[in-house]
Amino acid sequence: MTDAGEPRPIAVRVRAADGTMRDDGWVRTAHRPFAARLGEGLVLAGAGTAIGVLLLPVPLVHIFGLLFMLSTWWFALQRVRAETVVVSVGGTCPRCDTTGTFFAGFGRKRYRLPISTSCPACSHALTLEQLPQ
Numbered sequence: 001m002t003d004a005g006e007p008r009p010i011a012v013r014v015r016a017a018d019g020t021m022r023d024d025g026w027v028r029t030a031h032r033p034f035a036a037r038l039g040e041g042l043v044l045a046g047a048g049t050a051i052g053v054l055l056l057p058v059p060l061v062h063i064f065g066l067l068f069m070l071s072t073w074w075f076a077l078q079r080v081r082a083e084t085v086v087v088s089v090g091g092t093c094p095r096c097d098t099t100g101t102f103f104a105g106f107g108r109k110r111y112r113l114p115i116s117t118s119c120p121a122c123s124h125a126l127t128l129e130q131l132p133q
Contacts, residue, residue, distance in 0.1 A: 006030065007087040012113065013132075014091045017125040025091025025128055027104075029084050029111045041080035048072020082110040089128055093119040102126060 007028040014025035048069045055065025085108040090101035098121040115128040 011131055012089075012091070012115075012128045013130070014094055015127045015129055016094045017127075018095065020094040022092050022094045023131060025089070027089045027111070027113075027115065027128060028087040030087050031084055032082065032108070034083075037080045037082065041076040044079060045073050045076035048076070078110070079108070082108060084111040085109060086111050086115070089115060089117060091128070093122060093124065093126065095119065095124045096122040098122070102128075 007030045009026045009028050011023070012025040012027050013021055013023050015021040048071070051072075052065040052069025055068070056062045058065070086104050088101055089104045090099075092099045096119060098119060100120060102117040102120065104115060104117060113128065113130050117126050117128065118124060119126055
């Protein structure tokens with residue numbers, strides 16, 4: 001699962017919830033090969049299907065098993081569709097001027113701007129946006 005390719009940084013604008021902003025943020029993205037994405041999606045869908053099938057004989061619980069199976073198929077499809085993923089994000093918080101990395105979510109989040117996050121120092125809501133051309 002470490003074949004995410006070489007991460008490449010993209011310059012972004014960091015905007016705080018109070019309207020202040022800085023243009024020194026960055027997002028590191030990586031390209032995921034189709035074979036790796038497909039393999040992860042199949043493992044996820046297979047695990048969800050196995051759990052769903054195991055819950056079929058249990059009365060009333062089988063409904064939740066089927067919903068769980070369909071949910072894992074949806075997540076697997078999203079994993080296969082995510083060609084470019086976010087590796088890490090960071091910059092300087094416009095509110096407290098702390099430089100560092102920001103939380104970008106668990107797993108391999110699909111790269112799409114704007115990205116909502118918060119400053120780890122002051123917990124102020126931040127949005128990472130595309131720089132104006």
